[in-house]
Amino acid sequence: MKRYLFAVICMVYFVASDAQAQSVWTDDFSNFRHPDRWFGDTSLFSNNGASGMLSLADSVARDAQLFRLSSAWDSARWQFRVEMDFTPSSSNYAAFAVGMHRTDLFGDNQGYFVRIGGGTQRRISLMRRNGTTNATVVESSANFLQVPNVGVDIELERSPQGVWTLKCDTGSGMMILGSALDNTISPGPYVGFICRYTATRADKIRFSNLSVEGGSFYSNSPFLVSRVEVMDNHRAILELSHPPVFSSLQQLNLTPRVNFNGLYHRDDPYRIELIFTSDTFEYNRQYVYRISGLQSSESLENLDSSIVFFRFKPKVGDVIINELMIDPSPAVAHLPEIEYVELFNATQWDLDLGNWQIQTGSTHRFLPEVTIPSKGYLLLVRANDAWWFSDSLLVAPMDWGVNALPNSSGLVLLFSPDAEIMDRVDYQLDWYNDAAKSGGGWSLERRIKDRMCNDPSNWGASNSAIGGTPGRANSLTELIEPLRVSHTAFLGGRWGEVYFNLPIEDDSELEVTVRGVKTDRFLRHERCLRIDLAPFIDQVEMPVRIEGVLSDCMGQKWGDTTLVFVKPERPKPGELLINEILPAPPTNGASYVELINASNAWLDLQGVSLARYDAEVFDIRRLLDSSFLFAPGQIIAFSPHPDRIVRDFTNSNSGAIRRASLPSMPNASGGLALLGQEGILLDSMLYDESMHSPFLQDVRGISLERVHPNNPSMERETWVSATSQAHWGTPGLPNSQFRNMGHTEEAFSLGKDVINLNRSELLEVFYDFADMGGVGHLRIHTANGFEVYVFPQRDLLGSSGVLVWDGRTSRGEYAPSGLYIVSLEVLFPSGKRKVYKDAFAIVH
Known part of the structure; x- marks a missing residue:
């Protein structure tokens, strides 16, 4: 259904x-079979000819119940009389129920009831029923009803605060049996009589004098x-x-x-x-x-x-897969070590998912009968694990195995009742984009709910301190990588391909021109736009103009642009060079190798490999299997874990870092060889830790940079440590230690002679040295020599660059107006020491 x-x-x-705030009524049972009065087992009762008494009138053993609607609850009083021509027991007793949610007291229900007898101690008791469990709230002493025949008037009161008072009169006046505070159960709409009896007692229970008054819980x-x-x-x-x-x-x-x-x-x-x-x-x-x-x-x-x-028919995006805990162990904080799939209802309606299906791997399961509220969440977990989660979360138990969600990769599909796919997630381990979190204990979260991107651009590791956000809004921000061109390629001597970093949609109208001539010979597929360049293949350059709007599945737009295609050449020795290496990554980091096109030609990197080098090449790893156009001067870095590189090196270009398997790179020393498509040696270099700056005590996480493409790769002087200002590495960006050949001039200057701190102006200190690898120490003094600020550490400087001071003293206060002196002391590896000074003023 x-x-x-x-x-x-x-x-x-x-x-x-206006709706009445009080519920007040009495019943003499003269018309108790009217459909608006009592319902239930009406055939098992009689009103004794409208005598004002309701009598059990049965002949076999069973349970009998009568119920009617009543909303009395606050400052409420329920009064009735019960008579039994026997001594009550666990098999023969009567009860009166109040605030019941359903009509079957002996089944799954919630509410309160006064039990007259029952059990072995023959008490009058106020009981609370929660599900199928009874608990005592107030009770009389034991054997209170140890009499041959029972005749008792009962009065039950409830205060607005939830204090229950049970009273009775057995003929000597009304007496209080006890009081107790109990607000465990919210009120339900039913009151009623319940009888449990054997055949010999089937006509020996009577009720009379029923009256109810109190504030309605409907208010x-x-x-x-x-x-x-x-x-x-x-x-x-x-x-x-x-x-x-x-x-x-x-x-x-x-x-x-x-x-x-x-x-x-x-x-x-x-x-x-x-x-x-x-x-x-x-x-x-x-x-x-x-x-x-x-x-x-x-x-x-x-x-x-x-x-x-x-009548609602779901469409794609109405209910989505919003979060996956694929590897819950080890737990980060307070989340249980339990796999879960979180669904989100994006519609304005509450939805019953009873006929929906979920597929994990190749296994289909129907969802249980559960209603997911509008804009609400539902957790799907293994049935045996559902109890681990808070009662405040909506949890649906599933007939899953222990490892329904594989850790490394997997498929999760959500189907509507019509067996249509509503959402699909083909997750991979690298979707975490965080090496530490991919090891377990962290969930994968969707970034933007209304974007149906089955792609790592829309997923990532949770930022929650406890490892995930089951049943609540995801912790990931909706900031995503903008749509951009990843690279271009040239195939089959005729096809120009434009690759994007994100999948592109097929519903955009585009106009493509090549060398000013409009063409309709192009097609789109996932991340690629392929253009037929055959009519223009004899031209040296083929500028391609793309007009219209391309969009990705995240809704981002990519507007008009012009790209140039050139028939590429295969790289020759000396044209494609190793430009930067990181053999010793930081803790939990990754190595990388950066290449540069040192030629004036467009190169195709298809088939280029990197290998270990030590008199001979071994451990060869291919970097690119398909065409990849590489422009003159272009830089690209390769790493097995680009996410770790972007995380550890803030001065990096994520768009120029590609995933690739690298040969092993020993931390202390080693060698690398760059090979062309036919195994031609394009470049090689040897490295060891002593090539780093002598001022560094620990070189882990610090790259070796090439100072200039024209310097021989095998010369030690070609390689120097990346600067601290560049955060010790520049993957995908120009090297921080780049130096023009034959440079001998030096310069030291300030960006401004006067900085106005009221305008948040900064002091910029520019430098340009003839020597390389110097360690600099910057100080700020007043004109009379009082030290105002000392940079907290000595910087490993590049041959040129800029240092910045925000005007705050060592105590964190803005320096007062006046004349100041800036001095930069630099110590070079050769032992040469130089001090540069200049004056400036501060105004407010």
Whole structure:
């Protein structure tokens, strides 16, 4: 059965007086079989000819129950008399229930009841029922009813604060049996009599003198339709704020007029079912009716309101896979070590997912009967593990194995009741984009809920301190990498390909021109736009103009642009060079090798490999299997873990770092060889720790940079440590130690002679040295020599660069107006020491 809930917003009008705040009534049982009075086992009771007494009138052993609607709860008093022509026992007793949620006391229910007898100690007890468990709230002394025949008047009171007082009168006056505070159970709409008896006692229990008064738990709330649930094309259920008068269902009308039958559900008095005589509800179409004639059982108001029927058919994006805990061990903080799949309901309606399916790997499972609220979350977990999660979370137990979600990679599919795919996630371990978190204890979270991107751009490791956000909003921000060109390629001597960093959509209209000539010979596929360049292949350059709007699945746009295609050459020795290496990564980091196109030609890097080098080459690893156009002067870095490189090196270009397997690179010393497609040696270099600056005590996490492409790769002087200002590495960016050949001039200057701190201006100190690898120490003094600020550490400087001071003293206060001296002391590896000074002023 397909069922969808639709929360109704309606304009409600009433034709009766304000809802009553008090529920006051008595019953002499003269008309107890009227459908608006008592229901249940009415055939097992008699009113003894309207004598004012309700008598059990059975002949076999069983349980008998009578219930009716009542909302008395605050400052409430329930009074009744019970008579039993026997001594009560665990098999023969009576009870009176209040605030019950359903009509079967002996089943799964919630509420309170006064039990007269029962058990082996023959007490009068106030009991609390929660599910199928009873607990004592107040009770009399043991054997209080150890008498041959019982005749007792019972009075039960409840204060607004939830204090219950149980009283009784056995003929000597009303006495208090006890009081207790208990607000465990919220009020339900039913009160009633319950009898449990054997055959010999089946006509020996009587009730009389019933009266009820108290503040209604409905308070002054109006009588209205709170929700409509469309079951199928001809059935709907109305949820009401108050239970209706049963007989008024016959006067229920819908306008415009439509033929239907109404059914009342006694087990849920707030719901009525409408069965239409013909197919009425189409998918995703609203039907507005005016409903009237139904009467509230509490206030006797007549319902007169407009309601909307809506038969919902889900579409992609309505319910999404929002979070995955694929590897819960070891736990980070307080989350249980339990796999889970989190779903999110993006619609404005509460949805019953009872006929939806989830697929993990190749295994399909139906979801249990559960309603996920609008904009709410649902956790799917293995049935045996559901109890681990807080009661405040909506959890659905699933018939899953222990490892339903593989750690390294997996597939999760969500299906609608019509077996249509609503969401799909083909996750990979590298979606974490965080080496430490991919080891376990952290969930994968979706970044943007309304973007159906089955792609790492829309997923990442949770930022929550406890490792995940089950049942609440995800911790990841919606900031994502902008859509950009990743690289270009040239295939088959005719096809120019533009690759993007994110998958592109197929619904955009584009106009492509090559050398000013419009062409329709292009196509899109996932991350690639392929253009036929055959008619222009004899040209030296083929500028391609792309106009229109390309968008990715995240909704980002990529506008008009011009790209140049050139028939590439295969790299020759000396044209493609090793430009930067990191053999000794930081803790939990990764190595990288950076290449540079040192030629004036466009190169194709397809088939280029990197290998260990030590008199001969070994451990050869291919970097690129497909075409990759590499422009003159372009830089690209390769690493097995680009995410770690971007994390550890803030001065990096994530768009120029590609994933690739690298040969092993010993930390202390080693060699690398760069090979062309046919195994031609393009470049090689040897390295060891002593090539780093002598001022460094620990070289882990510090790269060796090439000072200039023209310097021989095998010369030690070609390689120096990256600067501290560049955060010890520049993967994908120009080297921090780049130096023009033959440079001998020196310079030291300030960006401004006067800085105004009221305008948040900064002091910029520019330097340009003839020597390389110097360690600098910057100080700020007043004109009379008082030290204002000392940079907290000595910087490993490049041959040129800039140092910045924000005007704050060592105590964190802004320096006062006046004249100051800046001095830069530099110590070079050769032992040469130089001091540079200049004056400047501060104003406010």
